[in-house]
Amino acid sequence: xxxxxxxxxxxxxxxxxxxxxxxxxxxxxxxxxxxxxxxxxxxxxxxxxxxxxxxxxxxxxxxxxxxxxxxxxxxxxxxxxxxxxxxxxxxxxxxxxxxxxxxxxxxxxxxxxxxxxxxxxxxxxxxxxxxxxxxxxxxxxxxxxxxxxxxxxxxxxxxxxxxxxxxxxxxxxxxxxxxxxxxxxxxxxxxxxxxxxxxxxxxxxxxxxxxxxxxxxxxxxxxxxxxxxxxxxxxxxxxx
Numbered sequence: 001x002x003x004x005x006x007x008x009x010x011x012x013x014x015x016x017x018x019x020x021x022x023x024x025x026x027x028x029x030x031x032x033x034x035x036x037x038x039x040x041x042x043x044x045x046x047x048x049x050x051x052x053x054x055x056x057x058x059x060x061x062x063x064x065x066x067x068x069x070x071x072x073x074x075x076x077x078x079x080x081x082x083x084x085x086x087x088x089x090x091x092x093x094x095x096x097x098x099x100x101x102x103x104x105x106x107x108x109x110x111x112x113x114x115x116x117x118x119x120x121x122x123x124x125x126x127x128x129x130x131x132x133x134x135x136x137x138x139x140x141x142x143x144x145x146x147x148x149x150x151x152x153x154x155x156x157x158x159x160x161x162x163x164x165x166x167x168x169x170x171x172x173x174x175x176x177x178x179x180x181x182x183x184x185x186x187x188x189x190x191x192x193x194x195x196x197x198x199x200x201x202x203x204x205x206x207x208x209x210x211x212x213x214x215x216x217x218x219x220x221x222x223x224x225x226x227x228x229x230x231x232x233x234x235x236x237x238x239x240x
Contacts, residue, residue, distance in 0.1 A: 008169060008200055009035040009058060014067035016053050016223075027053040028223040031067075035202065037168070040195040042203045042214035042231070050223035052173060055204045059171040060088040072168065089117050093162030093170045093199075095191070097177035099154045101146040101161075107133065108142045111161045118165055132160040136190055152183035159190060169200045176210050188213045 011034075016027040028050040035041055045051040056062040057069065060076070069076050071087060079087075101110045111129040120128065133139050136156040146154055155175060162170055172191060176184030192213045195201045205211050215234055219226045 006037040007034055008037045008072055009033065009202075010068075010070040011058065012068040012070075014054070014057060014064045014069065016050075016057060016062070017065045026223055028057075028064075028220075031220075031223075031225055033058075033218065033225065033228070035200065037200055038195070038198060039216060040192070040201045040203070040214045042205060042211035042217045043220060044205060044208075044211050044217060045220035046206060049220045051204050051206075051220045053223075054220060055171055055173055055202065058202060059092055059094060059169075060084045089114065090119075090165060091168045093165065093167035095155070095158055095162050095170065095172040095175045097174035099146070099158045099178070101154055101157060103146050106143050106145060107138065107149070107157050110146065110157060111164055114161060114164050120165075128164055129160070132163040133157070135163060135194075136160045150183070151179050152186055155179065155183075155187050156190060159187070159194075163194070167199070169202060170194060172201065172203045174205055175203070176205070176207065181209075184210065 012032050014031045015029055018025045018027060031054060043051045043054060053062065057064050072091065074087075076084065076087070102113070105113070108126070108129055111132055112125045115125045115128065130139060130142070133142065136159050138153065138156050138160060141149065141153060141157070146157070149157065170191070175191065176187055179187060188210055191201060191203070201214070203210070203214060211217055212231065212233060215231055216229070217231050218228045
């Protein structure tokens with residue numbers, strides 16, 4: 001019996017089918033996946049493999065066509081959109097390849113944005129944002145606009161925004177896709193540190209170097225899990 005392990009995610013037989021007038025496209029098929037609290041998982045696969053669809057379902061950006069998804073002990077299958085939005089805003093942080101920062105808002109304002117939809121009192125918003133930015137070493141850019149930042153700085157701001165609600169799980173969708181190799185490694189080091197601090201991290205990538213930071217690698221092919229193995233060659237060395 002696993003006395004010290006808490007299962008944060010339990011997905012059983014997930015399927016996602018997209019239907020058009022005359023075509024049925026199967027995005028994922030019969031996927032079952034368990035993730036424990038504090039794990040760092042990389043979901044790998046080629047373009048069109050179904051990895052992003054799986055991430056969107058696990059992160060409540062989409063619903064499965066069939067199957068069961070238990071998050072934090074709650075069966076989410078029959079929850080309303082409002083109830084799913086609450087879980088998404090309260091329990092989950094997202095990091096995207098394209099950063100999704102508002103160009104006419106300062107770094108501080110961008111990071112505070114998710115709190116608009118939270119139950120956190122407005123008087124605490126700035127302190128929360130500064131705390132998140134400190135964790136990614138970006139407090140020297142509080143009043144800069146996104147166009148004034150480098151790619152790596154933009155992604156660190158996006159990571160701070162993902163941390164603002166102190167989420168249980170961080171989903172990262174190709175977080176190094178718009179970055180050069182060196183900058184991407186620095187961003188992955190930051191994400192790895194967040195995992196060491198207790199956040200569960202679920203990363204989608206097609207890059208083996210990026211995936212090497214995880215302690216477990218799930219490979220998706222043609223909408224199915226091809227393999228799910230511990231990462232014996234986890235990236236542990238980093239030099240500034």
